[in-house]
Amino acid sequence: MVGKHLKRLYLALTYIFLYAPIMFLIIFSFNSEKFSSKWGYFSLKWYSTLLSDDRILTALYYTVLVAIVSSIISTIFGTITAIGIDKMKKGIGKKTILSVNNLPVLNPDIVTAVSLMTLFIFFKVPFGLITLIIAHVAFSVPYVILSVLPKLKQLPTDIVKASLDLGATPSYTMRKVILPQIKPGIMAGFLFAFTMSIDDFVISFFNTGSNVTNLSIEIYSMARRGISPEINALSTLMFITILILLFLANGKDLFKKERKNENY
Template sequence: MNKILHKIYLFLILLFLYAPIATLVVLSFNASKTRAKWGGFTFKWYQALFQNEVILEAFYTTLLIALLSALFATIIGTIAAIAMNGMKKGSKAAFMAVTNIPMLNAEIVTGISLMLLFISFGMRFGFSTVLFAHITFNIPYVILSVLPRLKQMNPSTFEAALDLGASPVYAFFKVILPDIFPGIISGFLMAFTMSLDDFIITHFTKGPGLDTLSTKIYTELKKGIKPEMYSLSTLIFITVLILLLLVNKTPKDKKNKKGSLQEEIIL
């Protein structure tokens, strides 16, 4: 009885979370141009998508910024996490507090603060300002997913490698890096996802002429969203869904590694 109630509750929550997503998928096949009416099933928006250079350009920009910002954030964040792990309590707490600012502060405040910074330093708004902004809010995700991995590590493993003749650099790449790698990967994926889904901070730090998918959609709001946007989103969503299913279906013998990696991805 209880179990059935649990299942029903889970189902309702899933319905709540996925109803809008299902709606968008349905709209991508809607022959009618307005989202208010169902005009029959069609693939034409998928064909139109590949001719719509404005949307494809925005998609490319979005991906490039997500990739680059996640990459830089992963490098800076991982190095920072290693440094923080070796710090004394006081300075570590100070670094932690700074790291938490972009996580806890309102996105709108982060956005305008960066906008004011770029204005004051006379930077030209465009790709680089958005990239800087994204790296900034991505670093904390990397730090917060690498740091627990480092903490878990037995500090003696590094010393054991030295003891067995490894140089400190060799020991880092052979012993520490593999141990914290799942954390680095999950930090990267988290950063990538966050960057991809961001609208508010991009909104304040982009210049005219540059658009990510989010800002493109925002400017289209008043005129009405182009149905190609729905088909692009559906394609992205389905791709990720399939990737996730594949990850879940990987052979069981690597279960241990995969399990911990997956946990990392979530947390």
């Protein structure tokens, strides 16, 4: 009994440690004062200021745009590559490709950022939105591959042969048999790529142009003269949006399970 209470206490302390900073951020987004060291009164001042700040809204636009586009491209490339790797015979070739895939994951961000920047300079590609998207795709694809491969390994070994023996074409087998089975891994890879893209700073900083900026770069530039409480308001809105999406996704799964149980 004591052990159970200790486990619950450790769990509660862990969650407090993880989410206390976010809770403070949310609270001070409603502070009328500019500095968090002093509490004035409850106010929506910074939310209204945020909606009229074109610079931050532009950075948010590019952040979301790059995250969505790069995540979609990364998920497509990563899924196709993972299927190809899974179909390879076991041997030194497959191990080499997996090791090469792990390099961007293990490499420090600064190495990947400078490497991509050097590549763009060598091919004389003008820095801007295109180079930013390409850079985000480059570091996101390995994570998608690592998310999809475990799901491919869980597939029954003869499921493709069985589908083809029953008269299905290879493209139909891919669309109706393989992809539905590995869908959770594909979605996990997409979300991973999306989160990494929004969170990234180093690679974005080295591979964007002067006319394109995202939130991480904008916040970094603000840090020199002091972070505006508008960022607290923006972070609060982003956190609440993600929280609602998680509740909707989990609620949908629970609703499906309940309906399935009722049918039985």
